[in-house]
Amino acid sequence: MTKAVRVHQVGGPEALIYEAVDVPAPGPGEVHIRQHAVGLNFIDVYFRNGLYKAPGLPFVIGNEAAGEVVAVGPGVTNFHPGDRVAYYYTLGAYASERNIPAERLVKLPDHITYEQGAVLMLKGLTVWYLLHKTFKVEPHHRVLIHAAAGGIGLLACQWARAMGAHVIGTVGSKEKAELALANGCDHVILYNDEDFVARVKQISRNELCDVVYDGVGKSTFPGSLSCLKPRGLFVSFGNASGPVPPFAIAELNNHGSLFATRPKLNDYIANRSELLEGADTLFAAVINGTIHVPINHAYALKDAAKAHIDLESRATTGASILKP
Numbered sequence: 001m002t003k004a005v006r007v008h009q010v011g012g013p014e015a016l017i018y019e020a021v022d023v024p025a026p027g028p029g030e031v032h033i034r035q036h037a038v039g040l041n042f043i044d045v046y047f048r049n050g051l052y053k054a055p056g057l058p059f060v061i062g063n064e065a066a067g068e069v070v071a072v073g074p075g076v077t078n079f080h081p082g083d084r085v086a087y088y089y090t091l092g093a094y095a096s097e098r099n100i101p102a103e104r105l106v107k108l109p110d111h112i113t114y115e116q117g118a119v120l121m122l123k124g125l126t127v128w129y130l131l132h133k134t135f136k137v138e139p140h141h142r143v144l145i146h147a148a149a150g151g152i153g154l155l156a157c158q159w160a161r162a163m164g165a166h167v168i169g170t171v172g173s174k175e176k177a178e179l180a181l182a183n184g185c186d187h188v189i190l191y192n193d194e195d196f197v198a199r200v201k202q203i204s205r206n207e208l209c210d211v212v213y214d215g216v217g218k219s220t221f222p223g224s225l226s227c228l229k230p231r232g233l234f235v236s237f238g239n240a241s242g243p244v245p246p247f248a249i250a251e252l253n254n255h256g257s258l259f260a261t262r263p264k265l266n267d268y269i270a271n272r273s274e275l276l277e278g279a280d281t282l283f284a285a286v287i288n289g290t291i292h293v294p295i296n297h298a299y300a301l302k303d304a305a306k307a308h309i310d311l312e313s314r315a316t317t318g319a320s321i322l323k324p
C-alpha cells in the first residue's frame, strides 16, 4: 500500500482525498518509482474541478514528479533500480509511489535536485516549447507574459530575457511585481489596477508586441489581441481565470492579420526524441545558470487541498511542490 491523493467526485479542494492505494508490480514497459517531490500545477485544479476530464473516477490527480526507480517491469532495459528520474504524465502524480511507462521518464542529471525535477517537467518543458517552438523568441522581440510571477511566469520571464527579448509582464500585486522584475521582466504591469493594453502601448511607444503568452484566459481576452503588432502571435496556453470565450476569426483580421494558437505540452513532446530534446535543453539552461528554479512553497502531500486553495486564490508565486 502507498499513499495518494484521489478525486472520487470532481469539485472544490475538499474533493482531494488522501488515502491508501494499492500499487501492483510494474507491468511490461513500466517502471515503479518512489517519489520524492511532486509538482503543483494549475492544470491539477482543472482536473479536480472537472474543466479537464479525467478518463474515469476515482483518479489519482497530478501531472509531474521526480523520484527514484524501485523496480522495472518486463522489457525495460534503459532504467534500473536507484536511477533518479522525473516525468510529465497525465494524472497519477500525487502519490508516494506509482508505476509509469518507462518511455515517459527522463533521467535527472546529478546537478538537478528531485525538487527541481518535479517542477521542471511540466512547467519548465512548457516554457521551453512556448519560447523555442511555438514562437522562436529572438533578441529583437518584445514579448508580453501574463501572470509573470507564477510557476510558468517566473521561468518564462527569465528565459525570454536570457534569449535577449524585451519582456513585459503582468501581475496581480506589488510584491509579485518586484519578483517579476527580479526574474527577467523589463517592465511589469499591475493588471488588476491598470489598463494593461494602455500600458503596453505606452511602454512600447505604440509599437506593441511580437507575441503574447497568455495563461490567464478569460480576464485578459480580448485585451491580449490589442497588445499585438500586425502579424503578431497570440499564444493562449491556459485558463487560470476561465477559458477564452469563442470568438470570430475576423477578430484576428481586425487586429492586424494576427496569428493565434492554443498549444499543449503533449503535442510538443509527442515522441521520445522531442521529450529528450526538451529535457536536455531545459536541464542545461538550469545547470549553466540561464534560469534558476524558484520553488517558493512546499506542502506535505496530505495537505494538497491547502496547496490548491493557495494556488487558486493567487497566494503562491513561482513553483510549489508537494512532499510525499
Ligand SMILES: NC(=O)c1ccc[n+]([C@@H]2O[C@H](COP(=O)([O-])OP(=O)(O)OC[C@H]3O[C@@H](n4cnc5c(N)ncnc54)[C@H](OP(=O)(O)O)[C@@H]3O)[C@@H](O)[C@H]2O)c1
Pocket: 040, 041, 042, 043, 122, 123, 126, 147, 148, 149, 150, 151, 152, 153, 170, 171, 172, 173, 176, 215, 216, 219, 237, 238, 239, 240, 241, 242, 263, 264, 265, 266, 311, 312, 313, 314, 315, 316, 317, 318
Ligand atoms: N498549455 C500548456 O501546455 C500548459 C502547460 C502548463 C501550464 N499551463 C497553463 O499555464 C498557466 C499557469 O500555470 P501555473 O501552474 O504556472 O500557475 P500559476 O501561474 O502559478 O498560477 C496562476 C496565476 O494566474 C493568475 N491569475 C489570473 N487570474 C486568476 C484567477 N481568476 N484565478 C487564479 N489565478 C489567476 C494569478 O497570478 P496574478 O495574481 O499575478 O494574476 C495566479 O497566480 C495555467 O493557465 C496553466 O493551465 C499550460
